[in-house]
Amino acid sequence: MPDIIWVEARRRLRGELLDKDYDTWIAPLRAARWSADTLALEAPSGFARDWLRQHFLPALERAVSEASGAPATVLLLVNRELSIPARAGALPGHRAAYATNGAPSRYTFDNFVVGESNRVAYGAARAVVAQPGARFNPLFLCGGCGLGKTHLLSAVATGLAHAHPLGTVVCLTAENFVNEMIAALQARRMDRFRRKFRGIQTLIVDDIQFLAEKRRSQEEFAHTFNALHESARQIVLASDRAPHDLPGIGEALRYRFASGLLAHVNPPDPALRGALVERKASTLGVGL
CATH class of the missing domain: 3.30.300.180 (DnaA, N-terminal domain)
Known part of the structure; x- marks a missing residue:
């Protein structure tokens, strides 16, 4: 029935x-x-x-x-x-790993102020948490500094860690990725580095533009991207500009970045600016 x-x-x-x-x-x-x-x-x-x-x-x-x-x-x-997608292949015995590296967990969907300028990005981020690796993969957020990209990345990481506790979530900046790769090369432990990043459920990388002009890092990231994407693992990236506008990034990698959903986080309109001011005042306990 x-x-x-x-x-x-x-x-x-x-x-x-x-x-x-x-x-x-x-x-x-x-x-x-x-x-x-x-x-x-x-x-x-x-x-x-x-x-x-x-x-x-x-x-x-x-x-x-x-x-x-x-x-x-x-x-x-x-x-x-x-609550654990079968096609994602959760790693047995692994609890969610949430490596923030600058994306504070206090940034959640609940305290993200939504307006016309960020509604698509917000909805896409929520969709990723609901169905990781399914529809918007990769999800690429682009917009200027201070507009909420890092907030959304952190919210996705926190949301996935709670909604899918057997999946490993790693959230870091592109600079952290490069630094870890350099350390692994120097220590002759690239096999361990690759197992770490290619065996996870979700990779979230902020400031992906940092890979510009770093050919070796771009090659390694491309292999990591392919390994995750081919296994329907979720990838979420953020940058200050759209993939096709990224200087110093190889064409093949820019194509990968643009192969999913591109969601712009634009400057707030007057209504959203007012809502942001009200939220901040409420947080500080200040009356307007």
Whole structure:
């Protein structure tokens, strides 16, 4: 019974929603049970459940009601067995490793102020947490300094560590990557370096423009990128400019950077600036 209703509800939702919204948020849902005019749907993660509740619950309930022929309620749940994507291949016995290297964990989705200038980047970052390695891979954030890229990177790392605790998440700057590679070369431990970066679930790298003019580092990063991408492991990158505008980066690597979703983080408009000021004042306990 729940599967029959859900199949019809999904058909209606596919015709109503944008393809990207349907594929990212609706397609992964599974019908769990039908009881007392309530359809329980299993989401792949807590973040997906929360996002669906906030943005799609009315549409879900409308579609389920139409499919069942009577007013219905949708209950969104998380099945812990579904919270680790099968295609990601979680490493047995590994807890989430969250190496921030300058991306403070106090930066979360909850305290990120959303406006028109960053809405796409924010939504894409949330989608990555909901379905790592699935749709937006790589996710490339670009924008000037101080606009929130590092905040979003940190939020993705923290979100993944909580939503998928068996997956290893490494978040660092491109400079840290280069420094670790140099240290490994000097110590003749490149095999250990490669195992570290190619055996993880998610690689998050800030300031990727630092690789400019560093041919050896670019080669090593390209191999790491390929190893992760071919295994459907998530990659999230950030830079002060779009991939095609990065000077000193090889064409093949720039092509890889641009092969997923490019999300711009633009300067805030007046409404967002006001919201940022209010948030900061609230944090400091200052009345406006």
